[in-house]
Amino acid sequence: MNTKHAHLTPTEHIPFDTLRTTLAHIFERHGTSAAVAAVLADNCASAERDGAHSHGVFRIPGYLSTLASGWVDGHAIPRVQDMAPGFLSVDACNGFAQPAYMMAYDALVAKARANGIALLAIHNSHHFAALWPDVEPLARDGLVALALVNSMACVVPSGGTKALFGTNPIAFAAPRAGHDPLVFDLATSAMAHGDVQIAAREGRPLPEGFGVDCNGQPTTDPRAVLDGGALLPFGGLHSSYKGSALSMMVELLAAALTGGHFSFEFDWRGHSGAQTPHTGELIIAIDPAKSQGRGFAQRCEDLVRAMAGAGQQRLPGERRYRQRAQSLREGVALPAATWAELQRLAQA
Amino acid sequence: MNTKHAHLTPTEHIPFDTLRTTLAHIFERHGTSAAVAAVLADNCASAERDGAHSHGVFRIPGYLSTLASGWVDGHAIPRVQDMAPGFLSVDACNGFAQPAYMMAYDALVAKARANGIALLAIHNSHHFAALWPDVEPLARDGLVALALVNSMACVVPSGGTKALFGTNPIAFAAPRAGHDPLVFDLATSAMAHGDVQIAAREGRPLPEGFGVDCNGQPTTDPRAVLDGGALLPFGGLHSSYKGSALSMMVELLAAALTGGHFSFEFDWRGHSGAQTPHTGELIIAIDPAKSQGRGFAQRCEDLVRAMAGAGQQRLPGERRYRQRAQSLREGVALPAATWAELQRLAQA
Structure with missing residues (x-):
């Protein structure tokens, strides 16, 4: 929720299930089926629970605005098609990616286990959510997972002058012996779009080299980036060509290979209020039990220990798990005004 | 070849086949089988032909030094094992990765076409070579390809103080309608190790933020990086954690999943002169013909045109293709002293 005064109100701690149920009511009362509402509410409440605020309840107004605009079909029933022993295709039928994924999840796991590798x-x-929730479950099921999603043109390719790529995140998860899976989710842009929105809301400048304004000039003002400007690919001064190459790969795999739109192809101008990119997503699952390497999860743990031994202070995903534990213990912390607004929306 | 005076001698233009044949003689006369020599010579001559100098004939002394040390088996006969319909495993038997790959190549292509996706x-x-030669042929066969290889501990993980990861490149190739495949090959370190060696040879400083010396202090001196120092992951000041996460993924996929060594695990101290990392490699091939997306290669071409339209000046891989065409037309340009030395080694 982007109400400024929310930051000045006391904090409430909401039990996770209560938050999830409330979000499900909100979705269902604003244009989705009960099935779609359940999937989106779990995803959004999980992000808030894990401290991934840019993809938590902050996104609710965007979801509702998009649903109200008629840009996305909240009642879509995805169509799963078996293309080959290791290749599943889902037409989300202009609905959200997560319900489409859930419909094919069990088949993807079965195909990965039967073939050693499979893709969806x-x-x-x-896709309007964080990407790590799409890979973590596969790692909990013992698989190594990679997910790629393209978004909407807001990133200038390396050496270019015009936004073309999306923030195009790459998420990866691997099972780890005796611990939660090792998970990362990184935008191939210098910054995630949700974080630019949060910086704009909070009036914080961006680091140098992250964005350009509507004239293609470097800027540290997040509002200038959002208002006709663009982000740069990640990589820093000397290596943004690497982030750009990875972003290009995400376009090819998440859009060209799936049959979806490139980030620059969809046109939502006829749907005022639309905010969700209408693109595609690719998920690859690998069964490490088929490997000649013994005990993949143990080897993953070996690497984690070596990383700690080399002085790495924080593992990818570690902060999320710590926040998750705290939220499950104490309830999900929300400004009281935000929680009141969510409850109001659930009744609306 | 790293003879300094080579730069002061005239340039000769050597027909590609002549160069390749000469390199094959060198390998065979310095401890490999004819089969291994043919694969390595083609790889190394191709890199030189394409202007990828850090992986061209510059590598010959390292190959020979390694072979002389007994660290690698130049006569190894790889063992291919079919683990699942989409999962091939090869034990390179302490030999080079490229002959192992060649032995399984046709089976990998067949599995990708049958299953939609397969991995090797x-x-x-x-692996002592560039990684793009491992993916470009798959794209020429109509497949989308991803390759990952780990190397030797020379990169400090994000926030750490000690070298742990290799330069751990990621290579990607996709077929492109009417053109050579779209190919990139990028180190997840701030710089490729071969380029650090070349900078040291030429006395050029590295950009800031690329390396640390043996005390973990930032340095721009390539010799300090090579002499007990380390590289940083790519990403720049604010985002080296992203390069670090990708490097970790390469360790897990190229080593843990294959059954190979992590970059920090092998111990070559008993083999003076050894230079080749004894690790693993993962290659994933996807058949876009199984997709609901029509005409993947045409969609790839659409994206390339949009990238040009957005002002991107140079495509990934474009410089290599341009240099390749020139080398095939005029011969591969080599300093006369280097060519003389190669001819000498071929007789030795």
Whole structure:
């Protein structure tokens, strides 16, 4: 929720299940089926629980605005198609990507276990959430997972002058012996779009080299980036060509390979209020039990220990797990005004 | 070849086949089988032909030094094992990765076409070459390809103080309608190790933020990086954690999943002169013909045109293709002293 005064109100601690149920009511009362509402509410409440604020309840107004605009079909029933022993395709039928993924999840796991590797190609879909929730469950099921999603043109390719790529995140998860899976989720842009929005809301400048304004000039003002400007690919001064190459790969795998739109292809101008990119997503799952390497999860743990031994202070995903434990213990912390607004929306 | 005076001698233009044949003689006369020599010579001559000098004939002394040390088996006969319909494993038997890959190549292509996706896991292998030659042929065969290889501990993980990861490149290739495949090959370190060696040879400083010396202090001196120092992951000041996460993923996929060594695990101290990392490699091939997306290669071409339209000046891989065409037309340009030395080695 982007109400400024929310930051000045006391904090409430909401039990996770209560938050999730409330969000499900909100979705269902604003244009989704009960099935879609359940999936989106779990995803959004989980992000808030884990401290991933840019993809938590902050996103609710965007979801509702998009649903109200008629840009996305909240009642879509995805169509799963078996293309080959290791290749599943889902037409999300202009609905959200997560329900499409859930419909094919068990088949993807079965195919990965039978073949050693399998992929799920989702197209005609809207992804408005964090990407790590798409890979973590696969690692909990013992698989190594990679997910890629393209978004909307807001990133200038290396050496270019015009926004073309999306923030195009890459998420990866691997099972780890005796611990939660090792998970990362990184935008191939210098910054995630949600974090630019949060910086704009809080009036914080961006680091140098992260964005350009509507004239293609470097800027540290997040509002200038959002207002006709663009982000740069990640990589820093000397290596943004690397982030740009990875972003290009995400376009090819998440859009060209799935049958979805590139980040620059969809046109939502006829749907005022639309905020969800209408693109595609690719998920690859690998079964390490088929490997000649013994005990993949133990080897993963070996690497983690070596990383700690080399002085790495924080593992990818570690902060999320710590926040998750705290939220499950104490309830999900929300400004009281935000929680009141969510409850109001759930009744609306 | 790293003879300094080579730069002061005239340039000769050597027909590609002549160069390749000469390199094959060198390998065979310095401890490899004819089969291994043919694969390595083609790889090394191709890199030189394409202007990828850090992986061209510059590597010959390192190959020979390694072979002389007994660290690698130049006569190894790889063992291919079919683990699952989409999962091939190759034990390179302490030989080079490229002959192991070649032995399984046709099976990998067949599995990708039958299943939609397949992977090849190589372990007990030495990779001392560029990675793009491992993906470009798959794209020429109509497949989308991803390759990952770990190397030797020379990169400090994000926030750490000690070298742990290799330069751990990621290579990607996709077929492009009417053109050579779209290919990139990028180190997840701030710089490729071969380029650090070349900078040291030429006395050029590294950019800031690329390396640390043996005390973990920032340095721009390539010799300090090579002499007990380390590289940083790519990403720049604010985002080296992203390069670090990708490097970690390469360790897990190229080593843990294949059954190979992590970059920090092998011990070559008993083999003076050894230079080749004894690790693993993972190659994933996807058949876009199984997709609901029509005409993947045409979609790839659409994206390339949009990238040009957004002002991107140079495509990944473009410089290599341009240099390749020139080398095939005029011969591969080599300093006369280097060519003389190669001819000498071929007789030795």
